[in-house]
Amino acid sequence: MTQTITIDPVTRIEGHSKITIKLDDQGKVDVARLHITQFRGFEKFTEGRPFQEMPSLTARTCGICPISHLLASAKACDELMAVRIPDAAVSLRRLINYAQIIQSHALSFFHLSSPDLLLGMDSDPASRHVLGVAAKFPELAKDGIWLRKFGQQVIERLSGKRVHPTWIVPGGVAYPLAAATRDAIVAELPQALAIARKTLDWYKPVIRMFQEEIATFANFPTLFVGLVSPEGTIEHYDGVLRVVDSQRKIVVDKLQAHDYPDYIAEAVEPDSYLKSPYYKPLGYPRGIYRVGPLARLNACDRMGTPLAEIELAEFRALQPEGAVLSSFHFHYARLVELLHALERVTELLASPQILSTQVRAIADPNKSEGIGISEAPRGTLIHHYRIDDNGLITWANLIIATGHNNLAMNQGITQAAKHFVKHEKITEGALNRVEAVIRCYDPCLSCSTHALGDMPLRIELTDSRGEILDSCERA
Amino acid sequence: MSKIRIATVWLDGCSGCHMSFLDMDERLLAVADKIDLVYSPLVDAKVFPENVDLTIVEGAVSNEDDLHKIKLVRSRTKLLMALGDCAVTSNVPGMRNYFSRDQLLRRAYVENAATNQGIPTQVIPALLPKSRPIHEYVKVDIFLPGCPPHADTIFAAVAALLEGRMPELEVRFG
Numbered sequence: 048m049t050q051t052i053t054i055d056p057v058t059r060i061e062g063h064s065k066i067t068i069k070l071d072d073q074g075k076v077d078v079a080r081l082h083i084t085q086f087r088g089f090e091k092f093t094e095g096r097p098f099q100e101m102p103s104l105t106a107r108t109c110g111i112c113p114i115s116h117l118l119a120s121a122k123a124c125d126e127l128m129a130v131r132i133p134d135a136a137v138s139l140r141r142l143i144n145y146a147q148i149i150q151s152h153a154l155s156f157f158h159l160s161s162p163d164l165l166l167g168m169d170s171d172p173a174s175r176h177v178l179g180v181a182a183k184f185p186e187l188a189k190d191g192i193w194l195r196k197f198g199q200q201v202i203e204r205l206s207g208k209r210v211h212p213t214w215i216v217p218g219g220v221a222y223p224l225a226a227a228t229r230d231a232i233v234a235e236l237p238q239a240l241a242i243a244r245k246t247l248d249w250y251k252p253v254i255r256m257f258q259e260e261i262a263t264f265a266n267f268p269t270l271f272v273g274l275v276s277p278e279g280t281i282e283h284y285d286g287v288l289r290v291v292d293s294q295r296k297i298v299v300d301k302l303q304a305h306d307y308p309d310y311i312a313e314a315v316e317p318d319s320y321l322k323s324p325y326y327k328p329l330g331y332p333r334g335i336y337r338v339g340p341l342a343r344l345n346a347c348d349r350m351g352t353p354l355a356e357i358e359l360a361e362f363r364a365l366q367p368e369g370a371v372l373s374s375f376h377f378h379y380a381r382l383v384e385l386l387h388a389l390e391r392v393t394e395l396l397a398s399p400q401i402l403s404t405q406v407r408a409i410a411d412p413n414k415s416e417g418i419g420i421s422e423a424p425r426g427t428l429i430h431h432y433r434i435d436d437n438g439l440i441t442w443a444n445l446i447i448a449t450g451h452n453n454l455a456m457n458q459g460i461t462q463a464a465k466h467f468v469k470h471e472k473i474t475e476g477a478l479n480r481v482e483a484v485i486r487c488y489d490p491c492l493s494c495s496t497h498a499l500g501d502m503p504l505r506i507e508l509t510d511s512r513g514e515i516l517d518s519c520e521r522a
Numbered sequence: 523m524s525k526i527r528i529a530t531v532w533l534d535g536c537s538g539c540h541m542s543f544l545d546m547d548e549r550l551l552a553v554a555d556k557i558d559l560v561y562s563p564l565v566d567a568k569v570f571p572e573n574v575d576l577t578i579v580e581g582a583v584s585n586e587d588d589l590h591k592i593k594l595v596r597s598r599t600k601l602l603m604a605l606g607d608c609a610v611t612s613n614v615p616g617m618r619n620y621f622s623r624d625q626l627l628r629r630a631y632v633e634n635a636a637t638n639q640g641i642p643t644q645v646i647p648a649l650l651p652k653s654r655p656i657h658e659y660v661k662v663d664i665f666l667p668g669c670p671p672h673a674d675t676i677f678a679a680v681a682a683l684l685e686g687r688m689p690e691l692e693v694r695f696g
């Protein structure tokens with residue numbers, strides 16, 4: 048007789064999912080599984096639509112990182128038109144991408160994960176949320192809200208809208224940046240940088256209190272994948288794909304967008320709408336890899352901005368030999384990237400070229416296939432389209448950042464559940480830790496493919512055929 | 523005065539409407555004193571509670587869980603607000619309605635997959651034949667269109683409700 052614990056829904060993440068934990072005959076954790084319960088169908092329903100619609104349509108896969116979809120999609124469309132977009136358009140796309148990384152990382156850290164980090168994994172679930180943090184640590188909550196607002200406002204200032212703007216278009220951006228808008232952003236940068244530095248200084252000593260979590264939150268060797276510049280600096284918009292192993296040795300480097308089908312393939316699991324991409328040369332499921340802030344910091348040679356460079360050196364000291372392996376350190380990596388993004392925004396706005404009025408190339412369809420890759424806050428995002436002679440979509444494939452992490456998320460919750468979930472006494476705090484593994488990845492599940500709230504922690508007794516014999520619920 | 527019990531729910535949406543809710547920024551902290559956020563993707567409650575004064579719903583009804591959930595939410599909620607075009611018209615999720623479920627699922631899990639091709643059916647909820655707006659299944663008291671509705675619009679509506687008035691909505695798209 049086996050038992051299954053169900054956590055439904057997984058909360059304080061961006062999207063819909065549940066977790067099941069299967070216990071063996073002795074009541075020990077056998078395996079934990081993450082089930083993504085939402086399915087959207089973009090890859091099919093975009094068929095027959097003009098390719099120019101793809102950026103604003105596919106942005107609706109996700110309201111947290113619409114900019115990432117806009118960018119990967121627009122890059123695929125640039126290729127369909129066979130244009131090289133103006134330099135200022137590249138800079139403006141980079142700028143809005145950094146703004147999104149700032150707002151999204153702030154959301155993940157302050158709004159979603161700080162309740163675990165500040166109030167504690169075992170604290171009262173009724174107040175373990177951002178408003179609970181605001182009541183106890185008003186300063187930090189205010190900083191978090193301010194920093195997210197800063198990122199969202201840069202997006203709004205550039206594009207007219209915070210969520211789902213239409214400014215990023217095939218061939219570049221819709222209109223140039225006005226000097227007054229630039230000045231308004233520049234005026235707020237010092238405060239944003241000060242908050243990012245303060246948060247890092249606060250967080251680094253806190254890590255010591257989470258040794259058990261660090262040891263068990265997906266702490267195992269995998270490959271890491273991320274974009275880097277041709278010189279090896281961390282990249283979020285352009286660049287080439289690099290794969291490193293757990294020793295931080297380069298496995299393959301300088302992959303172009305068109306190379307991805309040779310290295311990445313997708314597998315289906317019957318209990319999730321989220322597919323599991325894997326590194327093709329190693330096969331499934333051995334080809335497990337991670338993407339996102341932790342992977343990018345492991346894959347790059349350097350950050351390329353002064354403050355983040357110092358932080359990277361300190362970050363790497365966590366694991367002097369090889370890559371930083373624990374997914375708990377996604378939080379730390381996110382804060383380093385936040386600082387880096389602010390430094391890059393500063394640089395971009397200091398260049399006079401950012402005000403150039405040459406921002407858009409206009410062309411008809413000139414190629415039948417286009418692939419766009421960008422680094423979303425959560426990791427590598429791939430949009431791949433085919434069109435007919437009239438520019439109508441005939442086929443599309445989207446590989447979403449969170450998908451890449453699917454194998455590692457599943458293996459990670461199994462590792463944490465084996466350590467924390469004890470059959471004799473299943474505690475809320477233990478189950479919250481299993482969920483917290485998922486929060487480390489900051490998954491964006493609305494992208495990927497949903498949850499029901501009338502089932503609390505539910506424990507089911509099932510026989511070997513999976514028939515439910517008995518069940519009990521805890522609120 | 524007792525605090526107003528508010529819930530926010532995601533059905534089939536992109537979370538953009540919830541982001542717009544968060545885009546109230548510092549006004550959130552001002553609202554926080556007057557409300558209890560009893561259920562939301564932002565908090566850890568696992569059970570949709572009884573006696574909720576206001577539930578704000580994002581997204582369309584697309585799968586069996588959504589349908590079950592919206593009926594449960596309605597039975598435990600005084601005022602139900604449909605937030606955003608997906609909840610109001612089914613918007614982007616509704617774009618799949620031109621295709622059969624099988625066509626949609628085959629593209630994702632058979633044609634665009636290399637290993638274990640097949641349509642997932644275990645544990646996860648089955649898709650409904652069509653993705654539909656929520657008022658087709660339950661009574662909706664307040665409609666707030668937009669993709670997403672602007673944070674100012676959401677704030678105006680919530681502020682009015684907190685004062686015990688029904689919001690007068692000027693329709694503002696986007």
Ligand code: SF4
Pocket residue numbers: 107110210211534535536537538539580581605606607608609613614668669670671
């Ligand atoms: S209405 Fe727009 S922003 Fe809101 S959930 Fe739907 S697609 Fe997302």
